[in-house]
Amino acid sequence: MRRIIYWSVGVAALGGAALAAVIAWPVGSAPAPIELEGNVDRGAYLARASGCIACHSNFEAGGAPLAGGAPLETGFGTFYPSNLTPDPEHGIGDWTAESFAKAVRQGISPDGEPYFPAFPYPFFAEFSDQDIADLWAAFQTVATVSEPAPEHDVSFPFDQRWGLKLWRAAFFYEPNTQPVPDRSDAWNRGRELVRGAAHCGACHTPRNLAGGRDLGAVFAGNAELPGGSKAPSIRAEDLEENGWTVSSLAYALQSGLTPSGDAFGGSMAEVVRESTRFLSLQDREAMAIYLFDAEVGGADDIVKEEGESAERKTRID
Structure with a gap:
């Protein structure tokens, strides 16, 4: 019995020490001075x-x-x-x-x-x-x-x-938004927006129980968005099957209208109203061009933070 008590106390002490270490664990890094003039x-x-x-x-x-x-x-x-x-x-x-x-x-x-x-x-x-x-x-x-x-x-x-x-x-x-050699400027611009600023994968990729994105199903849709909304798949094969084209998708990002004449609802309506309708035609077309020719699910699709080189981490931070 005494050994069990000692063992339990030891486990509790180790658990407490581990918790204290996590709480004290610093995250992030100090960014370099931002000295550029903003526009x-x-x-x-x-x-x-x-x-x-x-x-x-x-x-x-x-x-x-x-x-x-x-x-x-x-x-x-x-x-x-x-x-x-x-x-x-x-x-x-x-x-x-x-x-x-x-x-x-x-x-x-x-x-x-x-x-x-x-x-x-x-x-x-x-x-x-x-x-x-x-x-x-x-x-x-x-x-x-x-x-x-x-x-x-x-x-x-x-x-x-x-x-x-x-x-x-x-x-x-x-997000791994860096340009890909031998791809068009429009494709690379669309990649930069879709993977980065516009963060399409935040809604159009399913999440696991911990709230992390399922990297095996990038852009495959999400049926459990905040507030009960849903986001359909925006993978190329699904877009084509549902009657989308590059031009109709670019137009929908400005108007909120689908190829069938219906209108976006839920959170996507808000995205169009407050975000994508303000983008240039060139940027909306670039996003559509990329989505119709995006590579997804591979090892290069999204880069894990810890895997970045010191050179790239310095540039980012």
């Missing part, structure tokens, strides 16, 4: 392409742009996108360009805490310093709203931020 127009365009306005604005409830978004109801709880206006207390007014870069590209707050993956930061991991400078310049022009977004309503154990460190270790994949 407000380019930043506003990238913010639209990235869905910042759509997610962080609760227009249906009369909210101001970027003052905090509508609730995202998930199986883990309800998440409320944060206030991104320049308010120093409730928004990002006391941030630096470097802390903004760390939040956008790494999903780490200025105080070092990981963000919940309801924020699709993995798709933004390859934004360049110029992209960050442009976004930062654009966000400085937003009207200040001195009200906090509601607190997340997430129950235990999903409310434990330290657990997100384990989630990141398992499921933080960078």
